Amino acid sequence: MSRPATKPQTVYDVWKPPEQRPLRQLPGLLASSLGLLWESARTEFVLVAILQVVSGAMGGVLLVLVKNLLDAIQASSASQDFGPVLGWLGVLGVLTLLTTFSGSMQWELQRILGEQVDRRAMLRIFEVAGVASLEAFETPDFHNRLERAWISSGSRPTQITQSLLSLMSSLAGVLGVVIALFAVLPVLVPLLLVGSVPVLLLTARGSKALYAFNFGLTPLDRRRMYISRVLTHREHAHEVIAFGLAGFLNARWRDLHDQRLAEMRTLVRQRMWLGALSSLGNTLLFVAPVALVSYLLVNGTMQLPQAVAAATGILLLRPTLQGVIWSATQLYECALFLEDYEQFVRMKDELVAEHGGGPAPASFSTLRLESVTFNYPGVEAPALRNVTLDIGAGQVVALVGENGSGKTTLAKLLCGLYAPLGGRVLWDQTDTAQVKPAALRKSVAVLFQDFCKYLLDVSENIGVGRHERLGDPDSIREAAEHAGAHAFIRDLPEGYRTLLGPEFEGGHNLSIGQWQRMALARAFLRDAPLVILDEPTAALDARAEHELFDSMRTLFAGRTVLLISHRFSSVRSADRIYVLHKGELVEQGTHEQLMQLNGQYADLFTLQAAAYQSNGVAAEAAERNGAVP
Numbered sequence: 001m002s003r004p005a006t007k008p009q010t011v012y013d014v015w016k017p018p019e020q021r022p023l024r025q026l027p028g029l030l031a032s033s034l035g036l037l038w039e040s041a042r043t044e045f046v047l048v049a050i051l052q053v054v055s056g057a058m059g060g061v062l063l064v065l066v067k068n069l070l071d072a073i074q075a076s077s078a079s080q081d082f083g084p085v086l087g088w089l090g091v092l093g094v095l096t097l098l099t100t101f102s103g104s105m106q107w108e109l110q111r112i113l114g115e116q117v118d119r120r121a122m123l124r125i126f127e128v129a130g131v132a133s134l135e136a137f138e139t140p141d142f143h144n145r146l147e148r149a150w151i152s153s154g155s156r157p158t159q160i161t162q163s164l165l166s167l168m169s170s171l172a173g174v175l176g177v178v179i180a181l182f183a184v185l186p187v188l189v190p191l192l193l194v195g196s197v198p199v200l201l202l203t204a205r206g207s208k209a210l211y212a213f214n215f216g217l218t219p220l221d222r223r224r225m226y227i228s229r230v231l232t233h234r235e236h237a238h239e240v241i242a243f244g245l246a247g248f249l250n251a252r253w254r255d256l257h258d259q260r261l262a263e264m265r266t267l268v269r270q271r272m273w274l275g276a277l278s279s280l281g282n283t284l285l286f287v288a289p290v291a292l293v294s295y296l297l298v299n300g301t302m303q304l305p306q307a308v309a310a311a312t313g314i315l316l317l318r319p320t321l322q323g324v325i326w327s328a329t330q331l332y333e334c335a336l337f338l339e340d341y342e343q344f345v346r347m348k349d350e351l352v353a354e355h356g357g358g359p360a361p362a363s364f365s366t367l368r369l370e371s372v373t374f375n376y377p378g379v380e381a382p383a384l385r386n387v388t389l390d391i392g393a394g395q396v397v398a399l400v401g402e403n404g405s406g407k408t409t410l411a412k413l414l415c416g417l418y419a420p421l422g423g424r425v426l427w428d429q430t431d432t433a434q435v436k437p438a439a440l441r442k443s444v445a446v447l448f449q450d451f452c453k454y455l456l457d458v459s460e461n462i463g464v465g466r467h468e469r470l471g472d473p474d475s476i477r478e479a480a481e482h483a484g485a486h487a488f489i490r491d492l493p494e495g496y497r498t499l500l501g502p503e504f505e506g507g508h509n510l511s512i513g514q515w516q517r518m519a520l521a522r523a524f525l526r527d528a529p530l531v532i533l534d535e536p537t538a539a540l541d542a543r544a545e546h547e548l549f550d551s552m553r554t555l556f557a558g559r560t561v562l563l564i565s566h567r568f569s570s571v572r573s574a575d576r577i578y579v580l581h582k583g584e585l586v587e588q589g590t591h592e593q594l595m596q597l598n599g600q601y602a603d604l605f606t607l608q609a610a611a612y613q614s615n616g617v618a619a620e621a622a623e624r625n626g627a628v629p
């Protein structure tokens with residue numbers, strides 16, 4: 001379904017299918033990787049770069065030293081003066097020591113460099129996640145991209161640095177040896193350089209195959225990771241143990257992994273062939289120059305010291321040249337992966353750019369949904385169809401309807417979590433499509449049906465309702481009191497400082513009802529003109545539920561409440577009741593009006609009432625508690 005032009009940009013508009021990634025993009029990616037390095041750890045980067053280049057150039061210096069040493073040995077066998085030989089040996093020793101030491105220093109510096117780059121890359125991913133819409137989080141594409149960015153950000157920025165640095169170092173090495181070799185036997189240089197091109201291309205193909213493998217397998221890997229989460233996380237452990245699911249889930253995980261292994265076998269076969277071919281190239285690259293030197297030596301065109309120097313040169317050049325090939329392909333491979341990361345990070349600018357819009361109204365006298373239609377992405381049937389309703393300031397408005405009728409969806413639209421596909425949400429005259437969604441959300445307090453349990457301490461669990469007031473214990477306590485949570489919080493080992501969640505040291509678990517009261521306390525703390533309570537008492541006991549509904553008008557005095565509930569006893573006192581059915585508004589009015597109408601509301605109400613009245617004693621007791629319609 002195509003979205004109207006007025007709709008704010010979402011991840012669907014930003015998401016573009018992956019293009020073929022030519023080598024052309026390498027310079028840009030390299031530049032942004034260097035930018036990342038520069039931002040994250042410039043001192044370490046510069047130091048490591050210098051050390052790499054110096055140690056790389058050491059190969060050429062060694063070559064010159066070996067030649068001088070040989071010359072000195074030849075001269076000393078005639079003169080019997082071993083002084084110069086010892087001198088050159090001393091220089092060789094000192095240089096070797098310095099090279100080894102700088103090598104180990106590089107490793108340590110790179111450790112910090114890598115850590116800082118990872119940190120920066122992660123923070124950038126969080127920045128994008130921080131502006132992504134709820135719709136984005138409900139799309140596989142977003143998660144595939146996030147996963148790939150995540151994986152690439154873990155190791156690739158460090159790797160691209162390392163390969164860039166080692167490319168610089170190997171190039172310096174090659175340059176040193178090439179200059180020295182050029183003096184000894186010039187023809188070797190073009191032979192070696194031209195010979196390495198096919199080897200380079202073959203290894204690059206291997207990298208591309210690896211990238212394609214990872215790209216293609218992301219959805220499968222995500223499903224497998226989900227199964228491991230179910231198998232290993234506390235939130236699922238009770239059902240997994242109670243239903244004896246470990247074996248079933250293990251088998252499912254193994255199946256998914258078998259598919260990965262099969263794909264990997266194909267990849268490895270392909271890369272083995274490419275590896276065999278490039279080994280052949282590498283061997284030829286080594287054997288051909290040695291054969292040439294041997295021929296020239298036998299031929300008499302070359303003298304022994306010159307031949308020894310040439311052979312040493314070839315020996316030294318081989319690893320450095322292989323180093324160049326290896327680091328160049330690593331660089332290419334990293335670039336392929338990092339492009340995923342870069343694309344993901346770039347999404348932030350595009351998403352934020354479209355997030356413009358005017359300031360949100362601080363309050364309203366009427367909140368109006370006007371012919372609102374909403375479809376979840378990829379779902380044909382609308383979750384809301386042509387819904388028009390009014391909510392007056394200061395009213396308690398109830399929304400009822402069967403499961404799946406669209407109540408929660410409507411609540412999320414009111415919070416600015418989704419934008420309507422058709423119609424408008426108006427705060428008086430202000431169309432919320434013209435308003436910054438984040439600003440609008442500041443004026444809404446919502447208790448979600450599937451509220452979050454933060455494994456933070458109690459006051460933080462409440463304080464996140466308005467995080468600016470995290471440091472205000474009095475407001476937090478007041479919110480807890482309103483939510484009926486203060487009594488049990490007081491009994492916790494460390495009161496408001498008690499950490500929640502038994503998987504952490506000193507953590508304490510709450511009952512689901514107690515958790516729901518924490519979430520309710522967040523809504524109280526938020527202190528917004530519009531309060532949305534989506535099944536706020538689903539986990540509360542009868543007394544708590546009764547107390548909440550009884551005191552709702554006092555507790556939320558001066559605010560507007562949209563109450564979604566299946567408890568008709570609580571709904572009946574609402575100023576206005578809207579009934580949703582399959583995404584459409586089918587009835588509206590007060591309890592009395594709707595009962596007279598004798599439609600769906602009356603049906604549902606009577607059904608619930610009958611359940612209580614079937615047992616006279618229970619009905620009577622419940623009636624006293626106010627829990628009966």
Ligand SMILES: Nc1ncnc2c1ncn2[C@@H]1O[C@H](COP(=O)(O)OP(=O)(O)O)[C@@H](O)[C@H]1O
Pocket residue numbers: 138376377379383401402403404405406407408409410
């Ligand atoms: N994130 C989602 N993606 C796709 N469909 C959804 C999503 N959330 C809800 N739906 C569908 O939208 C319809 C309305 O759901 P919801 O608003 O949660 O109903 P209610 O709160 O009234 O039980 C249901 O058919 C449900 O399957």
Ligand SMILES: [Mg+2]
Pocket residue numbers: 407408409449534
């Ligand atoms: Mg719901």
